[in-house]
Amino acid sequence: MRNSSGRFFWKLFIGNVLLLTVAVGSCLGLILYLFDRTYDRELAGHLRTLATTIREGLNLPLDEAHAPDLDRLAKSIGAGGPQDLRITIILRDGKVVGESSADPDGMQNHADRPEIRQALVHGWGESTRWSHSVSRRMKYAAVRVGDADRPLGVIRVAVEAGNILARTRSTRQIALLIGAVGVLAAAILALGLARLWSRPIARVTQVADTLSRGDLSARAPVVGSDMIALLATALNRMRDRLARQLEAATRQRRTLEFLVAQLTEGVIVAGPDGRILLINPAAAALLRLPLSFTGGGEPIKALTVESCVPQHDLQQMLQARSRGERPPVEERRLDIKGPDGEVSVLARASDMVLPAFGTFTGGGSAAEDTIDRADGAPGRLLVLTDITELTRTLRVKTDFVANASHELRTPLAAVRGAIETLLTMDRSAEPEAAAKMLGVIDRHTRRLSDLVGDLLELSRIESAATQFEPRRIQVREIVDELHDRFAEKLAHKRIGWNVELPGAAEILYVNPHLLNLVCDNLLDNAIKFTPEGGRVTLSVARRNGAMVITVSDTGCGIPVADQQRVFERFYQVGAARSGPHRGTGLGLAIVRHAVAAMGGAVQLESEPGKWTRVRVTLPTGDTDEIDRSQARGERG
Structure with a gap:
């Protein structure tokens, strides 16, 4: 906007300079024209007087017989005058009989010269023209000799026109200097006027630009009561009205954006032209769309349904159709694949009426301001619900x-x-x-x-009503009990038993029943699927503030495709399902839920045909608080 104000200032300045320059130039031109005209008249009168004086002092007959004498007379008069003075004596038939600056015999007939014709008719004549005799531009003045009825000839006096300009050069230079000073003064005056006139307009323009960019804090200064002051007043009134409207619209927009953004369901609104009007973050996440589609990138109104919704079924549900072509509420279920897995989505689409905005009519107060709305345009509302967990x-x-x-x-x-x-x-x-x-x-x-x-x-x-309180447990006692329970099975299959129990891991604070469930099921599976002569290892260690229990074996291992599913209920690897060691299929499911109930995590690693390792990580908890809780329970 500063460039625009600068351009307006220069336009105003240049316009004023041109206007004042034309005025000064016109006056100067008129003065020079009048000066040249006056000087030309005075010079013509002087030449005419000189020609008349020569005519009055002529004592020779003006005929061809006295041509030599007349020629000598012309040359003598011309030699005594200025260097550019030319004296010519011409008979009435146009023959030149005397010339101060040339040979008359070699000169053309002058009967057709305009000053000669004027002199023969009117008694005197003048002209300024190019002379073929001396090849210069000359100023001529001629007087008739004799009566008008019987003229004898013409005396003509001339001076070079270029010398006339030379004589007036100083006058012209002074006039041009005066004109230059006048133009400079006009430029200075134009600069002052341009600043005086453009400054209030620039201020009002700057305020208008600030308002157009959404900054309603600016106000136009009002000085005087001219048209610019009235414009500034109207701009301030418009600013106040816009501020009220913007504040109300901003509150509504922020409330709507907050509500839509907080919805766990995805919401998509499409207009009648098939362009997206709204996509909330939940919808973008469900459809695996970039965040720019929610309004952070290109404008939503510039996107078509096909460009931002890749699923063909959803595109059809968002297309506007006439009433009667589909049910009021359309519902479909679809699975969307993404980098994090497959998501099940329930999509419900219905018709909606979009607001149509008309012209604003207001009287100045918020209560009086109203919006003239026409009938709403038809649109489509699509609600997406993530039913992955439910599915x-x-x-x-x-x-x-x-x-x-x-x-x-x-x-x-x-x-x-x-x-x-x-x-x-x-x-x-x-x-x-x-x-x-x-x-x-x-x-x-x-x-x-x-x-x-x-x-x-x-x-x-899995029951939420069941409480599993942690207790202080001696790990060595748990390990010995486990060995006693599985000693017969270990001996029957001649499986080696190895225990790794550092001193720092002898005390554990967990629920004993859940710990026994985890260890029993893990050791039972390890012994069951380890061939004769193999080895089962139980290790307990503290790592990063947590207790890690690891059960490893040298058994048949678990295929990679089954490792993620062995913790599901009733899921058994093919060999276990049909082999002699068929179990209930619930052991590892119990392990997973028991570990989760203790706030821990379970991890399985296996190499088919070689070994399997199951690692259970349990939080140690606040041992002092557990001891105090147990003490209170015993006293109670």
């Missing part, structure tokens, strides 16, 4: 019911088949077959008991 929960529930039904049905079917066989057979005649059926019943009822026990244990761990 996963439903899938887990469905899988749990299916797996539990399957795991319960299999032993029940075996028990039922064995019982039916016992009922139909002669047990006294086939004692071995009866004993085998009883063994089947015993094995599968034990499996049912283990399965029900694991399910109850898992349900108890």
Whole structure:
């Protein structure tokens, strides 16, 4: 805007300078013209007087017979006058008989010269023209000799026109100097006027520019009561009105932006032209869009639905259609793949009416200001809900019911088949077959008991009502109990038992029941899937303020594709599902939930065919506070 003000100042200044320069130049030109005209008249009169004097002093007949005498007379008169003075004696037929600066015999007939014709007719004549005789521009004055009825000839006197200009040069220089001073004074005056006139306009323009950039703190100064003052007053009134409107609009916009940004559901609004009007951060996150689509980058109104919503189903839901072509509320479920995995989204679209803004009409106060709105334009509202966790929960529930039904049905079917066989057979005649059926019943009822026990244990761990208080535990005692419980299995498979227990890790503050669940299931799996002659290692150590329990074995390992799923309920690796060491499929699920209940984390590493390592990291907690809590419990 400063450049614009500068341009206006220079335009005003140059315009004033040109106007004043033209005025001064016109006056100077008029003065010089009048001066030249006056000087020319005075010179013509002087030349005419000189020619008349020569005519009056002429004592020779003006005829061709006295041509030599007339020529000598002309040359003698011309020699006695100024250097550029030229005297010419011409007969009435135009023949030159005397010339002060040339040979008359070599000169052309002068009957057609304008000053000669004027003199023969009117008694005298004058002209300024180019002379072919002397090849210069000359000023001529001629007088007639004789009566008008019977003229004898013409006496002509001339001076060089260039010398006339030389004589007036000093006068012209003075006039030009005066004109230059006048132009300089005009420029100074124009500069002052331009500053005087442009400064208030520049101030008002600067305030208008500041307002146009959204800064409503500026006010135009009001000085006097001229048109600029009235303009400044009107600008200030407009500023006050805009400030009120902007404050109200800003409050509404910020409230709306805050609410939309805080929504956990994604919201997308499309206009009737298929362009996006609004995308909140939740929608951008669900659709894996860059944050610039929420308004941080290019303007939202410049984006079409196709350019920022890659899913074709959502594009169709956001397209405007006439009423009756679709239901009032459209609902679809879709899965969106991203770098962090797949997200399940429930999309619901419906028609909406967008506000149409008309012209502002206000009387000056906030209460009187109103917006003239036309009928709203049709738009589309799309709400996106992240149902990934709900979908996963439903899938887990469905899988749990299916797996539990399957795991319960299999032993029940075996028990039922064995019982039916016992009922139909002669047990006294086939004692071995009866004993085998009883063994089947015993094995599968034990499996049912283990399965029900694991399910109850898992349900108890997941229950929010169950409280698992930590207690002071001697790690050495836990390790010895574990060895005693699994000694028979270790000896049966000739598996080596290794314990790593530094002195700093002898005390642990956890819930003993949960710790036993974790260790029992991990050691049971390690022994179960370690071949004869292998090794199982249990290590306990403190690292970075946490207690780390590691169970490792030299067993068959777990394939990479199964390592992320072995902690799911009823999930078993293929070899375990069909092998002789089939379990309930809930052991590692119990481990995961028990570790989570203790505020820890579990990590599995395995190399198929070589080894498996499960690392459980538990927080140590505030041991002093735990001891004080236990002491209060014992006193109570």
